[in-house]
Amino acid sequence: MIKAGVVGASGYTGVELLRILSGHPGIEVEVATAATYAGTRISELYTSLEGFYDDDFVEYSVDAIASVCEVAFVGLPHGESMGVVDELLDAGLKVVDLSADFRFKSAALYEEIYGFEHKSPLLLDHAVYGLPEAWREEVAGAKLVAVPGCYPTAALLGLMPLARAGLISGMVIIDAKSGVSGAGRKLALASHFPQASDNMAPYGVGSHRHQPEMVERLDMLGLGGELLFVPHLAPMDRGILATMYVTLARQVGQDELHAIYADTYLDETFVKVLPPDSFPETKAVRGSNNCHIAVAAPEGGGPAVVMSVIDNLVKGASGGAVQCMNLMCGLPEATGLIGPGIFP
Amino acid sequence: MIKAGVVGASGYTGVELLRILSGHPGIEVEVATAATYAGTRISELYTSLEGFYDDDFVEYSVDAIASVCEVAFVGLPHGESMGVVDELLDAGLKVVDLSADFRFKSAALYEEIYGFEHKSPLLLDHAVYGLPEAWREEVAGAKLVAVPGCYPTAALLGLMPLARAGLISGMVIIDAKSGVSGAGRKLALASHFPQASDNMAPYGVGSHRHQPEMVERLDMLGLGGELLFVPHLAPMDRGILATMYVTLARQVGQDELHAIYADTYLDETFVKVLPPDSFPETKAVRGSNNCHIAVAAPEGGGPAVVMSVIDNLVKGASGGAVQCMNLMCGLPEATGLIGPGIFP
């Protein structure tokens, strides 16, 4: 068993990592750190872990991790990961980071978007963007992987086949709907039950921090157009549905469109292209590492409609992180991650 | 008090009409019909009406209505309204119909979309589309008003200012999210709680029956482009959020865009244009006849984003119906309808 540390384990991506790794046959958690909750029993904070993690959260120190672990998952807030990741790499660990700190190629762009000075700009060249469906070999050879944001995961998996085929030309509109857990465990009015329940609202129209992340990655994949990202908060726990409207370079019929997707993802374990005339639903992937994609080519021209769903905490965060770590450790990529969503 | 009949009162638009009219100072319900529930106490079917409507639903007959009522609301399924509306008009009543039967100008188009032969095609010329914000005088002078579909209400209020200004040029994408009550009281798997809860899904991409209704009406308002409508089911009771992406005929800045909307709706009681940089939320209009609209002109070109929210059962159905009936009866348009949404 490969021994892992989880740094910043008290948030929702942390508890989800603990859940996933509790059933993983090749990686086990030895240390879970949490600044605020050091000294608190893990299963006291998350009753779901009763009987699975009954030790305490500990304070972070590089030695506490490095003395017992070969690999580390870092679930710290944006801006706090940088220094910790640096230390862990220096101590010889492989690291998967769930923050945005190592997602961008350019420190300047990161600083503009997130507002923190980047402390480890040189590392950006070595960090690999953790979307194995697009950059599998790079992930497998990496010491440091940055897990994509939850929205970019749903969007990139949905757009990659068209981008690679050079078929995107003109505006791409991403109308995404996210469950509230995407905003994390941090208390906020937008995540307050009486505010969020029985409610739908857009936010951050054209200004969300995941938009430039998508743009940077889509450019690498061959995007030929512009992108507008409009996120919405939906009254559900988990799940992202990205409905994407793609202006195509040429008329593409329903059959060809579907074939492009089916071919691209033929050998992928986690990305499932639904049959023609199907529509995906977030609940079908809830609690799983699966991504479901459907495509529609409305008659008479108009944009192609690509619909992609993931569980934001699994494929969009902790599940994606484990998938990357499996590759980095030479384990079968899908180890500990295979299974249907929890429906209903 | 003007005496009203409600035909087909056992569905969700029916109970909502009863609720609204229970507090209306100028119109009162004398007869409520329901085929399946004739003989059942109204407040047994809808406990919320306990103490308000403790009489029984009765079977429909034109005489039962016409002998005591001056006006009628018809909440029958599509295809069943036609004959009934005909009879009621012949009996001298003013009628507001909530089905699709009289929404289209062309019987052929109706028949193509809804699959029923139209029994009263001549009436289509006299029927007025019940969106007072667009056709107020026509509604006021009508004997028969067809209440718009819930999605078209949200969409048309959001697009009318741009359409009238001749600013729409090219593709309009309407990504709409609806609460489950929009599908009515009829049992269906898509409305089954374990299916709909904690879930988001698109449906009827490009093929929903409200798309041609929107197109017909937008053409009358000056639309210069094409339209793609993609509805989604959201895990909430009530509410429609239409997020609309509009290709503009020319670059329009945020200030001008906002001014166009503010000017259009300056004197409207129920349509409220939110301040710049605000976003609407469905819960803010829940249980009310209000429509909230916000607009965003993303920097660097790209489509304008228009966001419109209504309560599908109020402004999108029964509230809109009462608003029309007020006009038809010479009452102040907003009678019995003014009030904030139920928040939280």
Place this chain on the structure above:
Amino acid sequence: MIKAGVVGASGYTGVELLRILSGHPGIEVEVATAATYAGTRISELYTSLEGFYDDDFVEYSVDAIASVCEVAFVGLPHGESMGVVDELLDAGLKVVDLSADFRFKSAALYEEIYGFEHKSPLLLDHAVYGLPEAWREEVAGAKLVAVPGCYPTAALLGLMPLARAGLISGMVIIDAKSGVSGAGRKLALASHFPQASDNMAPYGVGSHRHQPEMVERLDMLGLGGELLFVPHLAPMDRGILATMYVTLARQVGQDELHAIYADTYLDETFVKVLPPDSFPETKAVRGSNNCHIAVAAPEGGGPAVVMSVIDNLVKGASGGAVQCMNLMCGLPEATGLIGPGIFP
């Protein structure tokens, strides 16, 4: 129109007061204060109030209120109401207070339960408990009314008929389920959407602060037994369902039991006793000032089961407050409060 001030108007009971009073024909809000949000437009904080309250929240001062208002509603946190209420009474206003500060007859008991020293113990003799169904004349003659807690409102309306009839003998168990808005607008993990959604949990078993409030009032009404109160958090916005198990002094059949309730509430506008074999549901009273009660006398002895539902923010707080103020001002008790719940 009687001019009213709302002190502490930015919480959920505040916005609900503003909503109710926006449609009240006899009382209108002149001033709304909020410490944190002074200077913020009311309808910016609560978009639902757009077009209804577009002025700013102001800072509280007794002069600001007293110079323009005859009556005041105080929606401040427990412990903060006392001083303010004192001042407003001294300035000649009639006051309805929504906190717990004036609910108890004994300052010592209040201090034990809420942990604050009572600053105005002499006022406790003059404060009237604002449950008009039990103490109507006292409310009508009061200068200061303390609105009951939301749980006590549901429980007392459910138990009063049996208590008055001297039929309670032995343990009364109140198993209550509340929507999350009952915990207010203050951010807390228990009210965080990902925590509260799709979840049910008990809390404060036998130790909730509403238990002694219920006990004090039930004793006044003739309770002959002991009481155990177990609250639960339910994944809904609004609504309290109290399921109560009452050990009776003697065998009482279903017919007699129902008759006791029907007789007690025969002339009440807001309390509706459902027919035998019916069960109440919270959604039937959502957004209304109604209370629905059903009773069951299980065969073969055993406790009577009394089920009572209210909307915690209306009958359980702001609606109850307006009902009291109507009485205090000599207006018809139900003014501005009549109407069915918002269903579905």
Place this chain on the structure above:
Amino acid sequence: MIKAGVVGASGYTGVELLRILSGHPGIEVEVATAATYAGTRISELYTSLEGFYDDDFVEYSVDAIASVCEVAFVGLPHGESMGVVDELLDAGLKVVDLSADFRFKSAALYEEIYGFEHKSPLLLDHAVYGLPEAWREEVAGAKLVAVPGCYPTAALLGLMPLARAGLISGMVIIDAKSGVSGAGRKLALASHFPQASDNMAPYGVGSHRHQPEMVERLDMLGLGGELLFVPHLAPMDRGILATMYVTLARQVGQDELHAIYADTYLDETFVKVLPPDSFPETKAVRGSNNCHIAVAAPEGGGPAVVMSVIDNLVKGASGGAVQCMNLMCGLPEATGLIGPGIFP
């Protein structure tokens, strides 16, 4: 791998069995039957199973099952299981039945409660009630196991320690709250989203069919009192919370009460007794086979409060079924079932 058939696989217990068994290392599904959906691809009906079960549902015949399977799970409606179970046993299979057909010892009692004549009364002597925590050896030696109802599972696990200790004396009240999936996939108004969402309601007070099932089993475990069961529908997908009020034979303090539970369940994999002063929540066990129990002994006498949560579709149905089958097949009892709940 032991080959299994799932008879009646298109309902919610069916899809949950398929999900659980998709990750089971010792049992695999060879045949899934469904009367209505024979010929439909399984993953078309349940998109969550895309890539896991892409074969079709088939029609049931004993030969189709018996020719390839050693064991069978029967998920047919009450009254339809009897004949099928008979056939499968005759064909030599071990059977776990999820209906009520074999839960009672007395055919007469079954017939009274469920209204069907029992076709295989002799089998009732051989059927074992599938609650391994109470009857482990019997389950391990059985050819036919009847999985308990979801409510009885939650209630019996909560009451067994007190019943066995002879501490129950007098009334036991079970106030249970269930998610909507407990009512199954069959369309019904009570499960219609606009009806069930944002709503809480009791039903079947004292008359639910699970009450006699609980009584029969608690009598076997030593119950010394009477039982009143009041179920409630809660607006959540999954989960049962049973809050139980138990009149004790003698005063039992918090420490002793907790110790009784901790001792009883010390060696159980799936039943976790929470620390003193904790409360269970349904979401902590969502998607898992775990049962969390907490106990409280309110000061000054009064009933003990026992709170028990399970996922109704897992521990309350399909997970419990697999746990039994593991025992019947000589596999480790917890095979394929260990893991934390999906939180949040």
